[in-house]
Amino acid sequence: xxxxxxxxxxxxxxxxxxxxxxxxxxxxxxxxxxxxxxxxxxxxxxxxxxxxxxxxxxxxxxxxxxxxxxxxxxxxxxxxxxxxxxxxxxxxxxxxxxxxxxxxxxxxxxxxxxxxxxxxxxxxxxxxxxxxxxxxxxxxxxxxxxxxxxxxxxxxxxxxxxxxxxx
Numbered sequence: 215x216x217x218x219x220x221x222x223x224x225x226x227x228x229x230x231x232x233x234x235x236x237x238x239x240x241x242x243x244x245x246x247x248x249x250x251x252x253x254x255x256x257x258x259x260x261x262x263x264x265x266x267x268x269x270x271x272x273x274x275x276x277x278x279x280x281x282x283x284x285x286x287x288x289x290x291x292x293x294x295x296x297x298x299x300x301x302x303x304x305x306x307x308x309x310x311x312x313x314x315x316x317x318x319x320x321x322x323x324x325x326x327x328x329x330x331x332x333x334x335x336x337x338x339x340x341x342x343x344x345x346x347x348x349x350x351x352x353x354x355x356x357x358x359x360x361x362x363x364x365x366x367x368x369x370x371x372x373x374x375x376x377x378x379x380x381x
Contacts, residue, residue, distance in 0.1 A: 264366035
């Protein structure tokens, strides 16, 4: 009877060890190899870096970290009137066929803040323009507006946004 118990215990322990080893190998494959392969194969535009837009009442910037077609980063809105201060959002999105789809959520869990954007890459890749759908906390409504962002270092963003609606 002792042999049977030892065999059962050994089988259970080896099954658990095998499951753990397979789990580690799958995690290594999905977290290391697949992202490396996607980055190696990806041949699209690199949007990484700081993007800026300036309006009458606020300055907006977002920093993108790109990994193949996936985008992450932060989106910051600084009001010029100092009443609303600075709001920061977590940025998640994708770039597919020259279109950028962004979803932004306020990083402060005690505050409501949602923004969705659909942007098109323009020119040589130094400008993103499109529309933003936002929830306005001061008017308690959802609205849409035209937006345009330029890479940091490109001075045209001030002139481009003069034609856009000011907040």
